[in-house]
Amino acid sequence: MSIHLTPTDLRASTLGGLCDGAVHLPGDAAYETARLPWNVAVDQRPAAVALPSTVAHVQQVVRAAADAGLRIAPQTTGHNAGPLVAQGLDDVVVVRTERLRQVTIDPARRTARAEGGAVWLDATEPAADHGLAALHGSSPDVGIAGYTLGGGIGWYARKLGLASNSVTAIELVTADGEHVRADASENRELFWALRGGGGSFGVVTAIEFRLHPIETAYAGMLVWDRDHAERVLRRWADWAPGAPESVTTSLRFLNLPPLPAIPEPLRGRSVVAIDGAVLDCDAQARSILGLLRGLGPEIDTFGRVPARSLTRLHLDPEGPTPGVSDASLLGELTDTAIDTLLAEVGPGSTTSLLSTELRQLGGALGRAPEGHGALGSIDAAYGLFAVAVAATPEMAMQGQLDAHQVTAALEPWSTGRSYLNFAENAVDPRTGYDESAWLQLKGIRSAYDPDDRFVGNHRVPRLFEHGAVTP
Numbered sequence: 001m002s003i004h005l006t007p008t009d010l011r012a013s014t015l016g017g018l019c020d021g022a023v024h025l026p027g028d029a030a031y032e033t034a035r036l037p038w039n040v041a042v043d044q045r046p047a048a049v050a051l052p053s054t055v056a057h058v059q060q061v062v063r064a065a066a067d068a069g070l071r072i073a074p075q076t077t078g079h080n081a082g083p084l085v086a087q088g089l090d091d092v093v094v095v096r097t098e099r100l101r102q103v104t105i106d107p108a109r110r111t112a113r114a115e116g117g118a119v120w121l122d123a124t125e126p127a128a129d130h131g132l133a134a135l136h137g138s139s140p141d142v143g144i145a146g147y148t149l150g151g152g153i154g155w156y157a158r159k160l161g162l163a164s165n166s167v168t169a170i171e172l173v174t175a176d177g178e179h180v181r182a183d184a185s186e187n188r189e190l191f192w193a194l195r196g197g198g199g200s201f202g203v204v205t206a207i208e209f210r211l212h213p214i215e216t217a218y219a220g221m222l223v224w225d226r227d228h229a230e231r232v233l234r235r236w237a238d239w240a241p242g243a244p245e246s247v248t249t250s251l252r253f254l255n256l257p258p259l260p261a262i263p264e265p266l267r268g269r270s271v272v273a274i275d276g277a278v279l280d281c282d283a284q285a286r287s288i289l290g291l292l293r294g295l296g297p298e299i300d301t302f303g304r305v306p307a308r309s310l311t312r313l314h315l316d317p318e319g320p321t322p323g324v325s326d327a328s329l330l331g332e333l334t335d336t337a338i339d340t341l342l343a344e345v346g347p348g349s350t351t352s353l354l355s356t357e358l359r360q361l362g363g364a365l366g367r368a369p370e371g372h373g374a375l376g377s378i379d380a381a382y383g384l385f386a387v388a389v390a391a392t393p394e395m396a397m398q399g400q401l402d403a404h405q406v407t408a409a410l411e412p413w414s415t416g417r418s419y420l421n422f423a424e425n426a427v428d429p430r431t432g433y434d435e436s437a438w439l440q441l442k443g444i445r446s447a448y449d450p451d452d453r454f455v456g457n458h459r460v461p462r463l464f465e466h467g468a469v470t471p
Contacts, residue, residue, distance in 0.1 A: 008047050008070075008090055008091055009025070009026070009047070011047075011068040011069055011070055011091075012025055012047040012048040012068065012070060012093070013025060014064060014067070014068050015048055015050065015061065015064050015065065015068065015070075015093065018050065018057065018060045018061055018064060019050050019051060019052045019053065019057040019060070019061065020053070020057070022050065022051040022052070022053070022057075022099075023048055023049070023050045023051075023061070023093075024048065024049045024050075024051075025047075025048050026045070026047075031049065034049040034051060034096065035049050035094070036078070036320060037075070037077070037078020037079070037081035038077040038078045038079045038081070038141070038320055038321065039078060039079060039080075039081055039082070039320075039321065039322065039323055039424070040320045040321065040322045041322035041323055041324060041390040041396055042078070042081040042082050042085050043085065044078065044081055044084070044085050044089065044094070045089060046073065046089040046090075046092045046093060046094040047070055047089065047090060047091055047092055047093060048070075048093045048094070049093070049094045049096060050093055050094070050095050050096065051096050051098065051099055052095065052097065052099065052100070053099040053100065054100075055171075055173070055179055055205050058095065058097075058173045058179075058203050058205060059173050059177045059178075059179060061093060061095055062095075062173050062174075062175070062177045062203065062453070063177035065093045065453070066175070066176075066177070066451070066453055069091070070091050070092065070093050071091055071092045071093070071452070071453055071454070071455050072092070072093050072095055072203065072453055072454055072455065073089070073092050073093070073094045073095065073199075073454070073455040073456075073457075074095050074097065074116075074145075074199050074202070074203040074204065074454070074456075075094050075095065075096050075097070075146075076096075076097050076098065076116065076117055076119070076143025076144075076145050076146045077098070077119065077141065077142060077143040077146065078096075079139070079142055079143070079146070080146065080150075080421065080423075080424050080457050081457065082424045082425055082426070082457075083423065083424070083425065083426045083427070083457045083458055084455065084456075084457040086425070086426035087426070087455060087459060092455055095203050096117075097115075097116040097117035097143075097145070097203065097204070097205070098117040099117055100115035100116045100117040100118070100205060100206075101115055101117050101118050101119075101122055102114075102115045102118070103115070103118050103122045103123045103126060105123075105126045105127055105129075105130060105132070105211070107130035107132065110132060110210060110211045110212070110213065111168060111208055111209065111210055111211060112127060112134060112208065112209055112211055113206055113207075113208045114144045114145075114206065114207055114208075114209075115205065115206050116145050116172075116203065116204040116205045116206060116207070117143065117145075118143070118144050118145075119140070119141045119142060119143055119144065120134070120136040120137065120139070120140055120141070120142055120144055120147070120311055121140045121141065121311060122144070123136070123144060124136050124140075124307075124308055124311050125308060127211050128215075128306065128307055128308035130211075131213060131214075131215040132211035132212065132213060132214070133156070133211065133212050133213075133214035133215075133307040133308075133310075134163075134166075134209065134211055134212075135152060135154050135156055135157070135160055135161075135162075135163035135166050135209075135212070136154050136163070136310075136311055137152060137153065137154045137163075138154065138155070138250075138311075138313065138314035138316055139311075139314070139316040139318075140311040140312055140316070140318060141318050141319070144207060145199075145204040145207055146199065146457075147163065147421065148163045148164050148167060148195075148207060148209070149164070149194060149195075149196070149197065149198050149199055149204070150164075150196065150198055150375075150420050150421035150458075151163065151164050151196050151375045151378070151419065151420070151421055152164055152421070153359065153361075153365065153378075153383070153419070153421070154248075154310075155217070155219065155248050155276060155277040155310050155313065156212070156214070156217075156248065156277065156279060157248050157361075157363070157364065157365050158245045158246075158247065158248040158360065158361070158362060158363030158364055158365060159245050159246050159248070159279050159363065159364055160212065160364060161364040161365060161367070161369060161377075162196065162365065162375060162376075162377070162378070163209070164195040164196045164373050164375060165195065165369055165371075165372050165373060165376065166209045166210040167194075167195050167207060167208065167209045167210075167373070168183060168184075168208045168209060168210060169181060169182065169183035169191075169207075169208040170182050170183075170191065170194050170195075170204060170206070170207050170208070171204070171205045171206040171207075172194070172201070172202035172203055172204045172205055173202055173203045173205060174201070174202045174448055174449070175202065175448060175449040175450075175451065175453040175454060179205065180202075182194060183208075184371065189444050189447070190444060190448060191373070192373050192374055192440075192444075193373070193374050193440070193441055193444040193445070193460075194373065194374075195372070195373020195374060195375070196373045196374040196375025196376070196433075197373070197374035197375070197433075197441050197444075197460060198420065198429070198456045198457070198458050198459075198460060199454070199456035199457060200441075200445055200449070200454050200455070200456035200459050200460040201444070201445060201448055201449065201454065201456075201460075202448070202449075202454060203454075214279065214307045215306070215307055216304050216305060216306055216307055217277040217278065217279060217304075217305060217307055217310060218277065218278040218279075218280065218281075218282060218285035218286075218302065218303065218304055218305075219275075219276065219277035219278070219302065219303075219305050219309070219310055219313055220275065220300070220301035220302030220303055220305070220313075221273055221274070221275040221299065221300075221301050221302070221313070222273065222274045222275070222292060222293065222295075222297040222299065222300050222301075222302065223266070223271050223272075223273045223297055223298060223299035223300075224271060224272050224273075224295065224296075224297050224298060225269070225270075225271055225272075225298065226253065226269075226270040226271055226272055226346065226347055227347050228272065228295070229253065229272045229342060229346045229347055230338075230342055230346060230347070231295060232251070232272050232274070232295055233251065233272070233338055233341070233342065233346075234335075234338055235291060235292065235294075235295055236249075236251050236274060236292065236358075237333040237338060239291050239292065240360045240362075240381075240382075241362065241381060243288065243360070244280070244288055245362075245363035245364060246278055246279045246280040246284075246285075246288070247276060247277070247278045247279075247280075247285075247288050247289075247360075248276050248277060248360055248363075249274055249275065249276030249360045250274070250275055250276060250314070250357055250358065250359050250360065251272065251273070251274050251357070251358045251360075252272070252273050252274075252275075252355050252356065252357045252358075253270075253271075253272055253345040253346070253353075253355070253356040253357075254266075254270065254271050254272070254273055254354070254355050255270045255351070255352075255353060255354055255355075256268060256269055256270070256271065256354075257354075257389070265298075265299065266299075274292060275313055275314060276313075276360070277310055277313070282304055285302075289302060321389075322389065322390040322391055322396070323354075323387050323388065323389060323390055323399075323424075324387070324388050324390045324396050324399045324400040324403060324424075325385060325386060325387040325388070325403050325422075325424045325425070326385075326386050326400070326403035326404045326406065326407045326424075326425060327383070327384060327385045327386070327407065327418070327419070327422035327423055327424070328384045328407045328410065328411070328414045328415075328418070329361075329378070329380035329382070329383055329384070329414060329415045329417050329418065329419055330358075330380060330381060330382040330383075330384055330410060330413045330414060330415065331380060331381055331413060331414070331415045332381055332413055333358075333381070333382060333413070334413065337410060337412070337413045340409050340410060341356075341406070341409070341410060343409075344356070344405065344406045344409050345386075345406065351402045351405075351406075352388050352395070352398045352399050352402050353386050353387065353388045353399065353402050353403060353406070354387055354388050354389050355385075355386070355387050356384075356385075356386045356406055357383075357384070357385045357386070357387075358382045358383070358384055359382060359383035359384075359385065360382065361378055361380050361381055361382055361383055362381055365377060365378050366378065366379060374433065374437050374440070374441055375432065375433065375437070376437075378417075378419060379415065379417065380415045380417065380419075383419055383422060384406070384407060384410060385422050386402070386403040386406045386407065387399075387403065388400070388402060388403060416431065417431050417432065418431040418432045419432065420432040420458045423458065427458070429458040429459060429460060432458065439463075441460045442460060442461055442462060442463040442465075443463050445460045445461065445462050445463070446462040446463040446464070449462070450462065452465070
């Protein structure tokens with residue numbers, strides 16, 4: 001049987017043998033495994049998948065792809081692969097950095113250096129051994145680079161801000177195949193763009209960031225049956241805007257499947273849960289949480305815990321998982337907004353959504369610190385994120401409809417902006433930035449990638465690209 005190769009197939013075949021043989025093309029035995037992103041509901045089929053294990057490998061792939069007229073999409077884990085696939089991958093080499101995992105902790109300087117494929121557990125565990133904590137997210141297996149390039153919101157966010165603003169240096173391979181360092185004194189424009197501007201500027205091979213002297217936190221979860229959702233949501237919405245910056249919480253409506261992995265008291269149930277962390281002494285933390293605890297949760301796990309445990313506090317799934325979602329940023333939660341949300345996912349709802357989450361923002365997240373990057377702050381009170389399990393095409397279709405229905409219902413209270421790390425569908429990326437930052441990002445992209453080699457999952461266009469001249 002003859003195999004017909006397209007012109008793109010022929011161009012991609014020129015990359016064969018790079019990365020010590022770890023470049024996989026459609027039809028290769030290893031391609032079907034290598035192409036899979038973390039969110040396996042996304043059908044990612046690029047022209048090739050490269051798995052470099054050294055910086056030199058990354059440089060080889062970038063240069064060879066350019067010579068072959070192919071584009072490059074950097075990817076650590078593929079948690080947020082949907083917007084990338086929506087752009088089309090027929091002429092794209094996905095560079096998976098998962099083999100670059102080394103992390104070095106400098107306890108004296110309170111810094112970490114993580115290679116481009118490291119996930120948060122690779123850094124939080126060794127940092128905790130020195131009594132230090134990073135501004136990690138709620139998922140232990142999210143890639144550090146992708147999370148941080150998009151901003152990064154975690155359990156210390158209202159006190160310490162976005163993770164991107166704790167970055168001290170980034171090393172990456174640029175469009176010409178050069179390996180460069182960007183920090184406050186070298187390649188400063190690029191350093192600014194990378195901190196919140198996403199993956200449109202190169203393949204990150206290492207990222208350095210500050211650590212914080214946090215050994216423990218007062219953290220945990222409060223759980224009620226969904227029948228109590230209205231009083232819990234109204235109390236939390238009244239409490240959250242004025243809560244001290246030392247506390248960061250999330251409120252979720254959860255429809256938990258009857259699976260052995262779910263703790264028995266919650267298995268197969270619909271509940272409302274508040275989880276989070278307080279960076280304060282026990283007495284002050286108890287005082288801060290008093291109004292919420294006054295609602296009499298059936299489960300209350302809040303207490304003094306090691307900081308290393310916070311990577312799994314949210315109980316986010318680990319390993320490849322199929323999911324569909326939608327997200328938005330909300331400026332406020334009025335009584336009418338609360339009524340609307342309860343009608344969508346509260347008692348009596350038949351939604352297919354696994355989780356509908358409101359992430360408490362404000363505090364340090366609302367202030368751009370001196371020397372900040374492209375995303376200095378988030379001007380919103382809450383982040384809304386609705387997700388459904390997509391184990392079958394039918395579940396994916398229904399889940400996507402239900403997720404969109406929630407965000408559409410709450411559109412009157414949306415800020416009109418996006419937090420792109422939560423945007424797992426294709427959105428206009430300019431909604432992630434203010435007008436000035438968006439214009440600067442396009443200019444820097446034009447300077448560092450004039451031939452449009454890199455494809456970020458939320459792509460920043462070049463300054464004079466068709467349709468991209470205006471901010």
